Amino acid sequence: MNQIPVVAYFSMEIGLEPGIPTYSGGLGMLAGDTIRAAADKDLPMVAISLLHRRGYFRQRLNDLGWQTEEPVDWPIEDYLELMPETVTVTIESRPVIVHAWRYQVQGLARRIPVYLLDTDFAPNSAYDRTLTHYLYGGDSHYRLCQEVILGIGGARMLRKLGVAAFRFHMNEGHASLLVLELITRTAEENQHESPSVDDIESVRQSCVFTTHTPVAAGHDRFPINLVYQVIGTDRVLCDREKELCFSGEFNLTYLALDNSHYINGVAKKHKQTAEHLYARYRIDSITNGVHLGTWTSPHLQKLFDKTIPGWRSDNSSLRAALAISLPDIWQAHLAAKRDLIEYVNRVANAGMHFDHFTIGFARRATLYKRPALLFTDAQRLIDIGERVGKIQIVLGGKAHPHDMQGKELIQQLFQIKKNLRDKIKIVYLEEYDMAQAKLLTSGSDLWLNTPQPPLEASGTSGMKAAVNGVPSFSVLDGWWIEGCIEGVTGWAIGGKTHEDTSPVIGQNDAEFLYQKLETTILPLYYQQNERYVDVMRHAIALNASYFNTERMLEQYVTRAYYK
Ligand SMILES: *Cc1c(COP(=O)(O)O)cnc(C)c1O
Numbered sequence: 001m002n003q004i005p006v007v008a009y010f011s012m013e014i015g016l017e018p019g020i021p022t023y024s025g026g027l028g029m030l031a032g033d034t035i036r037a038a039a040d041k042d043l044p045m046v047a048i049s050l051l052h053r054r055g056y057f058r059q060r061l062n063d064l065g066w067q068t069e070e071p072v073d074w075p076i077e078d079y080l081e082l083m084p085e086t087v088t089v090t091i092e093s094r095p096v097i098v099h100a101w102r103y104q105v106q107g108l109a110r111r112i113p114v115y116l117l118d119t120d121f122a123p124n125s126a127y128d129r130t131l132t133h134y135l136y137g138g139d140s141h142y143r144l145c146q147e148v149i150l151g152i153g154g155a156r157m158l159r160k161l162g163v164a165a166f167r168f169h170m171n172e173g174h175a176s177l178l179v180l181e182l183i184t185r186t187a188e189e190n191q192h193e194s195p196s197v198d199d200i201e202s203v204r205q206s207c208v209f210t211t212h213t214p215v216a217a218g219h220d221r222f223p224i225n226l227v228y229q230v231i232g233t234d235r236v237l238c239d240r241e242k243e244l245c246f247s248g249e250f251n252l253t254y255l256a257l258d259n260s261h262y263i264n265g266v267a268k269k270h271k272q273t274a275e276h277l278y279a280r281y282r283i284d285s286i287t288n289g290v291h292l293g294t295w296t297s298p299h300l301q302k303l304f305d306k307t308i309p310g311w312r313s314d315n316s317s318l319r320a321a322l323a324i325s326l327p328d329i330w331q332a333h334l335a336a337k338r339d340l341i342e343y344v345n346r347v348a349n350a351g352m353h354f355d356h357f358t359i360g361f362a363r364r365a366t367l368y369k370r371p372a373l374l375f376t377d378a379q380r381l382i383d384i385g386e387r388v389g390k391i392q393i394v395l396g397g398k399a400h401p402h403d404m405q406g407k408e409l410i411q412q413l414f415q416i417k418k419n420l421r422d423k424i425k426i427v428y429l430e431e432y433d434m435a436q437a438k439l440l441t442s443g444s445d446l447w448l449n450t451p452q453p454p455l456e457a458s459g460t461s462g463m464k465a466a467v468n469g470v471p472s473f474s475v476l477d478g479w480w481i482e483g484c485i486e487g488v489t490g491w492a493i494g495g496k497t498h499e500d501t502s503p504v505i506g507q508n509d510a511e512f513l514y515q516k517l518e519t520t521i522l523p524l525y526y527q528q529n530e531r532y533v534d535v536m537r538h539a540i541a542l543n544a545s546y547f548n549t550e551r552m553l554e555q556y557v558t559r560a561y562y563k
Pocket of ligand 1: 024025026027029362363364432433434437438458459460461462464
């Protein structure tokens with residue numbers, strides 16, 4: 001059995017490959033990219049998540065852009081191997097049997113197992129069998145039960161599998177019930193009737209927590225009575241109820257914050273935002289990254305393999321992209337762009353052109369990301385396109401099934417698309433997923449991001465664009481504050497300091513956006529294309545060489561795992 005001390009990485013969602021629908025967005029992609037980087041770096045790690053038998057959901061959009069959701073039916077056995085081990089968790093005094101499926105992530109240096117937990121087996125009750133069906137589905141009772149399976153079931157499963165975990169990394173607060181399990185276990189091992197200060201401290205030394213969002217919906221809170229109903233009168237929880245509950249609610253983020261020796265925010269700015277939110281805790285900042293081998297288009301991969309051999313295991317060597325000729329970068333980009341345009345023309349009959357300036361915007365459809373900002377003054381956008389050079393726009397993204405505002409945003413975009421039908425080509429792709437994300441971030445000419453500061457904790461899609469030589473044009477929030485060198489790696493929308501949430505700010509951002517698109521970005525693309533390609537080259541050399549999961553993981557290793 002595997003007895004090397006390993007880092008156990010817990011995440012409610014994880015993006016493994018396009019056919020496995022166990023993710024909803026950036027959080028899951030980061031989890032997958034982290035594991036892929038660990039497999040490249042020979043870091044002993046295992047990951048734990050839930051099976052999500054019916055996936056997040058399959059997105060259907062009708063002619064008006066109204067989203068409905070369908071369960072995903074995916075061939076689990078084609079990807080995963082069922083482990084013989086099982087564990088039991090208690091939910092509302094019922095024993096629930098938990099199974100695990102193993103997925104293997106093969107990297108450059110080792111294979112890392114990912115265990116996806118599954119309760120859909122006899123003799124579990126009909127309800128309990130649904131608990132690992134839907135990612136972020138159901139009500140808060142369902143969610144809490146899932147978190148028992150992830151945190152407590154996950155910790156038990158690792159032990160059953162003989163995994164000697166010395167660090168437990170919680171990717172967001174969803175897994176933080178594992179802390180209760182670890183404290184109980186430690187007290188038992190030390191034969192303490194109730195956990196001592198030392199027991200709690202030793203668990204704290206083994207836990208690492210990454211917080212990912214200042215948005216309230218990203219933090220799970222449950223009425224304390226519901227918690228006791230679901231998990232029972234847990235000893236550890238009763239002892240610490242005062243510290244962990246706020247106005248009658250049990251907050252899983254606080255459970256993680258309170259019991260981790262290392263807490264991370266996902267960009268420098270997010271560290272500051274998080275320290276405002278959680279004033280009692282010291283929070284570090286390791287800025288997110290992406291797994292370059294996963295997100296680079298085959299065309300750029302070929303170019304890098306030829307010009308910078310070794311870039312896959314030494315991402316920082318992409319600095320040398322500055323020595324790649326501009327025509328080589330442009331040709332590789334055009335090939336990626338052709339893939340995208342052929343795709344949107346095939347699946348959405350979009351009628352797009354290979355030589356028109358293509359703006360990409362796709363991510364979870366939710367209010368703070370402001371996907372309609374680009375269309376604040378549609379006439380202005382049309383005028384710019386006619387005066388300076390043709391523009392076409394590729395959009396995509398799913399709204400959470402309960403996020404009505406997010407769903408309305410998609411409808412609004414459909415309406416705009418219809419209104420601008422003969423003036424600007426716009427396509428909204430259905431079912432935005434990992435495969436589309438790769439096509440869009442590599443095949444667009446410009447990657448747009450317009451979040452409402454400070455709500456974009458990091459953002460990672462712009463990093464995927466960077467490694468493909470696609471410059472970002474983004475509001476200064478999250479990673480872009482660090483990644484933007486104006487006119488060198490891409491462009492900023494507005495200045496650094498605005499955090500106002502009044503509608504006027506949106507107006508300002510739209511004005512900044514149009515100004516720069518018209519006077520700087522489009523003229524460069526159409527009239528001084530070599531200079532545009534030089535920005536593309538700097539996006540690779542300066543940003544992809546740094547904003548990758550290899551660098552990110554090394555920082556976690558020295559600051560969090562081996563400390
Ligand atoms: C990378 C990725 C995201 C994250 O995009 P952001 O712009 O960083 O929010 C979301 N969904 C999918 C499918 C992705 O691949």
